[in-house]
Amino acid sequence: MTINLKELSAKLGLSQTTVSRALNGYPEVSQSTRDRVAQAAARYGYRPNPRAKGLAVGRAFAIGHVIQSDGPTEIVNPIFGDFIAGAGAAYSQAGYEMVLSVVSDGDEAATYKALKARGAVDGVVLSGPLVTDPRIPLLQDIGLPFVVHGQTLDQVPDYDWVDVDNFEAFRSATTHLIDLGHRRIALINGHETMTFAHLRREGYLHSLEAAGIAPDPALMFSSDMTEEIGFRSCLKMLDADQPPTAFVVSSMISALGVRRAIEGRGLTMGRDISVVIHDDALSYLQNGSDRPIFTATRSSVRDAGREVADMLIRRIEDPTLPPQHLLLSAALVQGGSSGPALA
Numbered sequence: 342m343t344i345n346l347k348e349l350s351a352k353l354g355l356s357q358t359t360v361s362r363a364l365n366g367y368p369e370v371s372q373s374t375r376d377r378v379a380q381a382a383a384r385y386g387y388r389p390n391p392r393a394k395g396l397a398v399g400r401a402f403a404i405g406h407v408i409q410s411d412g413p414t415e416i417v418n419p420i421f422g423d424f425i426a427g428a429g430a431a432y433s434q435a436g437y438e439m440v441l442s443v444v445s446d447g448d449e450a451a452t453y454k455a456l457k458a459r460g461a462v463d464g465v466v467l468s469g470p471l472v473t474d475p476r477i478p479l480l481q482d483i484g485l486p487f488v489v490h491g492q493t494l495d496q497v498p499d500y501d502w503v504d505v506d507n508f509e510a511f512r513s514a515t516t517h518l519i520d521l522g523h524r525r526i527a528l529i530n531g532h533e534t535m536t537f538a539h540l541r542r543e544g545y546l547h548s549l550e551a552a553g554i555a556p557d558p559a560l561m562f563s564s565d566m567t568e569e570i571g572f573r574s575c576l577k578m579l580d581a582d583q584p585p586t587a588f589v590v591s592s593m594i595s596a597l598g599v600r601r602a603i604e605g606r607g608l609t610m611g612r613d614i615s616v617v618i619h620d621d622a623l624s625y626l627q628n629g630s631d632r633p634i635f636t637a638t639r640s641s642v643r644d645a646g647r648e649v650a651d652m653l654i655r656r657i658e659d660p661t662l663p664p665q666h667l668l669l670s671a672a673l674v675q676g677g678s679s680g681p682a683l684a
Contacts, residue, residue, distance in 0.1 A: 344385050344386065344387055345387075346360060346361065346387070348385075349378075349381060349382060349385060349387045352381060352385065353377070353378060353381055355374075355378070359374070359378075360378055363375045363377075363378035363379070364378060364379070364382060400463050400657075401460055401461055401462050401463050402436055402437050402438060402463065403437060403438045403439070403440045403461065403462045403463060404428075404432055404437050404438070404439055404440065404462060404463065404464055404465065404466065404650070404653060404654075405439075405440045405441075405442060405456050405461070405462035405464070405465040405466070406425070406439065406440070406441050406442070406465065406466050406468070407442045407444060407449055407452050407453065407456075407465065408421075408441065408442070408443050408444070408468075409443075409444060409445070409446055409449060410443045410444065410445055419594070419623050419624075419625055419626050420592070420594075420621050420623065420642055421468070422624075422625075423621065423622075423623050423624055423641075423642045423643040423646065424468070424490065424642045424643065424645060424646040424649075425439075425646060426624070426643055426646065427641075427642070427643035427644060427645065427646025427647040427648075427650070428466065428646035428647060428649055428650040429646075429650075430647060430650075431646075431647045431650035431651050431654070432650055432654075435650075435654050437463075437654065440456075440461060440462050442456070449476065450475075450476070450479055453465065453476070453479060453480060453483065453485060454483055456485065457483050457484070457485045462485075463486065463657045464485065464486035464487055464488070464653045464656060464657045465480070465485060465486075465487045466487065466488055466489075466490060466649055466650070466653060467480065467487050467488070467489045467490065468489075468490045468491070469490075469491065469535055470489050470490075470491040470492060470493045470535070470536050471493065471534050471535055471536065472493065472494045472495070472533075472534060472535070472536050472539050473493065473494070473495050474493040474495065474536075477489065477493055477495070477497050477500060478497055478498075481497070481498060481500065486653065486656045486657050486660070487500070487501070487653070487656075488501040488502065488503065488649050488652045488653040488656065488665075489501065489502040489503075489504075490502075490503060490504070490645065490646075490649050491503075491504050491535075491536050491537055492504050492536050493536055494536055494539070499664040500664060501652055501653070501656055501664055501665045501666070502665075502666055502667075503645055503648045503649045503652060503666075503667045503669070504537075504667070504668055504669065505537075505640045505645065505668075505669045505670070505671055506668050506669065506670055506671060507536075507537045507538075507540035507541045507544065507671075508540040508541070508543055508544040508547070509544060509670070509671070510541065510544065510619060510638035510640070510671035511528075511540075511541040511542070511543075511544035511545045511548075511589060511619075511638070512544035512545070512547050512548045513544075513548075513638065513671075513673050514544075514545075514589050514617040514619075514636075514638050514673065515544070515545045515548035515549060515589055515617075516548045516551075516552075517617060517636070517673060517679065518587045518589070518615055518617060518679065519548060519549075519552045519554070521587075521615065521679060521680065521681050521682055522681050522682035523586050523587040523615060523682045524554055524586070524682070525557070525560065525583065525584070525585040525586050525587070526545075526549070526554075526560065526585060526586070526587045526588070526589060527560040527561070527562070527575075527578050527585035527587070527588045527589070528541075528542065528545050528560065528561045528562065528588075528589050529562050529563075529571055529574050529575065529588060529589070529590045529591065529595055529599065530542055530561070530562065530563040530591045531563060531564075531565070531566045531591045531592070532563055532564065532565070533563045538563060538591060541591055541619075542561070542563070545589055559578070559581065560578060560585055562574040562578075566591055566592040566594055566595045567594060567595065567598070568594055568595065568597045568598040568601070569598060570595065570598065571590065571594070571595030571596060571597065571598025571599045571602075572598030572599070572601050572602045573598070573602075574598075575588065575598065575599040575602035575603065576602045576605070576606070579602060579603070579606050579608075579614075580606075585614075586614060586615065586682050586683070587614065587615040587616065587617070587679070587682070588614070588615070588616045588617070589616075589617050589618075590616060590617070590618045590619070591618075591619055592618065592619060592621070593618055593619075593620055593621065593623065593626055593628060593635070593637075594626070595618075596616060596618040596635055599616055600616070600678075603616075610677075610678050611677050611678045611679060611680050612680055612683075613683065615636075615678060615679040615680055615682070616635060616636070616678040616679065617635070617636045617637065617638070617673075617678070617679055618635045618636070618637045618638075618678075619637060619638050619639075619640075619671070620633075620635065620637035620638065620639040620640075620674070621639075621640065621641065621642040622639055622640070622641040622642070622643070623642070624643070628674075628676065629676065629677075632676065632677060633674055633675070633676030633677070634676055634677060634678065635676045635677075635678040636673070636674065636675050636676040636677075636678050636679040637673075637674050637676060638671040638672070638673050638674075639671060639672050639673075639674050640669055640670065640671040640672070644669070645669060648667055648669070652665050652667065
């Protein structure tokens with residue numbers, strides 16, 4: 342059973358203001374009083390209300406996420422769900438709440454400005470950055486602390502970011518297939534206006550060129566990373582006069598459609614057609630247990646969410662920190678979906 346601030350103050354014989362200031366470390370409250378209040382709070386199970394605490398110290402103790410509702414929305418994407426689970430755990434541990442704003446296309450900039458003007462959040466997480474992304478200079482201009490999950494390739498003033506090494510992940514995935522003897526390797530990618538997909542394409546192309554393989558535009562496709570689009574794009578390539586013998590695919594979700602297309606043509610994945618994917622180690626979409634279904638470059642998006650949240654909280658609590666960067670690696674994990682090219 343927990344008690345509120347009024348009840349805790351009554352037990353201590355102190356004013357609510359003194360108790361609140363003691364819990365928040367105000368120097369005008371003596372150390373002995375702060376210790377006494379902290380001990381009583383622990384004994385009686387007192388948990389401060391984040392909003393009340395925020396009023397006391399001039400902060401919201403809230404982190405914002407702004408999501409567009411038009412078209413395919415991130416809210417129903419299991420990758421976003423795992424990212425939020427990781428970030429949310431860090432917020433909770435640090436005493437922050439999460440504010441999720443769902444907006445129409447074109448309203449995102451106005452939403453950031455409103456969040457700043459109202460003091461509704463102490464900072465925001467920017468997801469899905471574009472190669473050229475106007476949100477970053479906007480947030481820098483209005484002075485709202487932020488961390489980017491990913492990067493932009495624009496030459497903008499430095500900022501805080503956490504990213505996975507997408508270039509190296511897809512360079513190593515493509516090299517793995519080349520080492521197995523494949524020469525017609527297809528890429529099924531996300532939208533290449535987004536930095537992660539742009540870098541994955543660059544890694545793929547780098548590996549082909551290093552092996553002396555001329556890139557074939559007919560073997561490169563980018564769009565939404567859905568099962569249906571993965572299925573249709575794979576079928577189109579398999580039905581071409583010179584079909585690929587292997588695929589590099591940007592997500593587990595797209596790869597499920599690729600596998601459906603391969604099996605629908607009477608082929609066996611891993612024997613007739615090889616597939617390497619990117620695996621975000623999703624909680625509700627696992628890549629097998631003992632032996633992975635897909636050979637994959639694996640990097641946990643849940644872990645990335647926690648890292649982003651921790652980085653943003655550090656920025657909020659110490660605005661003088663130099664720009665923070667974290668580049669996560671993706672390990673190539675052998676599964677049952679890749680094998681030698683057939684002669």
